[in-house]
Amino acid sequence: DQQVKQNSPSLSVQEGRISILNCDYTNSMFDYFLWYKKYPAEGPTFLISISSIKDKNEDGRFTVFLNKSAKHLSLHIVPSQPGDSAVYFCAAHSGGGADGLTFGKGTHLIIQP
Amino acid sequence: EADIYQTPRYLVIGTGKKITLECSQTMGHDKMYWYQQDPGMELHLIHYSYGVNSTEKGDLSSESTVSRIRTEHFPLTLESARPSHTSQYLCASRKSGSRDGYTFGSGTRLTVV
Numbered sequence: 311d312q313q314v315k316q317n318s319p320s321l322s323v324q325e326g327r328i329s330i331l332n333c334d335y336t337n338s339m340f341d342y343f344l345w346y347k348k349y350p351a352e353g354p355t356f357l358i359s360i361s362s363i364k365d366k367n368e369d370g371r372f373t374v375f376l377n378k379s380a381k382h383l384s385l386h387i388v389p390s391q392p393g394d395s396a397v398y399f400c401a402a403h404s405g406g407g408a409d410g411l412t413f414g415k416g417t418h419l420i421i422q423p
Numbered sequence: 424e425a426d427i428y429q430t431p432r433y434l435v436i437g438t439g440k441k442i443t444l445e446c447s448q449t450m451g452h453d454k455m456y457w458y459q460q461d462p463g464m465e466l467h468l469i470h471y472s473y474g475v476n477s478t479e480k481g482d483l484s485s486e487s488t489v490s491r492i493r494t495e496h497f498p499l500t501l502e503s504a505r506p507s508h509t510s511q512y513l514c515a516s517r518k519s520g521s522r523d524g525y526t527f528g529s530g531t532r533l534t535v536v
Contacts, residue, residue, distance in 0.1 A: 314465070344524050351432075351532070353513050354466070356524030399466070410456050410468035410481055411525065 313337045314402050316414035324422050329387040331417050333400030336381065340402040344411065345374060345385045348397045357398075358385070387419075395421045426450045429514050429528035436504055436535055444499045444531045446514030455497040456525065457481070457489060458513040466513060472497055473519075504535040 315334045323329045333343075342361045346354035360367040360374045360383065367374050373386045387394055397418050401411040427448040436442055448455065453474045458466040458481075468481030472491040486508070487501050497516075501508055511532050515525040 353527030353529045359524055410471050413465040415463065415465045
């Protein structure tokens with residue numbers, strides 16, 4: 311049973327526009343959430359995180375929104391740039407159980423020139 | 424420059440061989456992790472360690488074993504490789520109490536023929 315879901319396998323956005331990547335989760339025990347960016351044949355790179363007690367966190371062009379009642383979070387990238395083309399993983403940390411992150415399957419973001 | 428190193432990057436090996444995937448970090452992080460990822464799928468936690476002489480199994484069952492004799496080193500071993508072990512293996516580390524995200528290595532892509 312997938313606890314972190316990214317329902318869009320891919321997303322195509324024009325350069326300069328806003329990219330919105332979505333993530334849903336089912337486990338109420340998750341205490342913070344993270345977004346990672348991954349290029350082929352490389353390890354994931356940390357982008358931004360948000361605590362479950364907050365609803366927004368911003369870092370430069372990246373903003374993460376958390377809607378706890380809907381168990382939904384989203385990553386906004388504004389403006390989108392060609393270098394943003396990559397696979398983006400949503401991940402969640404649980405305070406209990408095995409230490410480590412639970413990942414979604416990822417969304418492949420393609421920025422069109 | 425990467426602070427967490429994985430070798431080899433790519434490995435093609437025959438069935439039945441014993442292999443060790445190396446992972447080292449220079450950040451002094453106490454916690455280390457191994458994730459497994461198949462193409463287009465989420466990352467699954469297979470092992471983690473809280474520190475020297477500490478090893479635990481993750482959420483996904485794996486036939487591999489790990490050891491943590493030194494803080495900076497967390498190798499993963501497969502005693503007898505099988506084609507079902509073909510996957511990408513990603514090592515990560517973090518400092519206890521840090522929510523800045525886990526630092527990942529570049530991964531080892533293992534193919535067992």
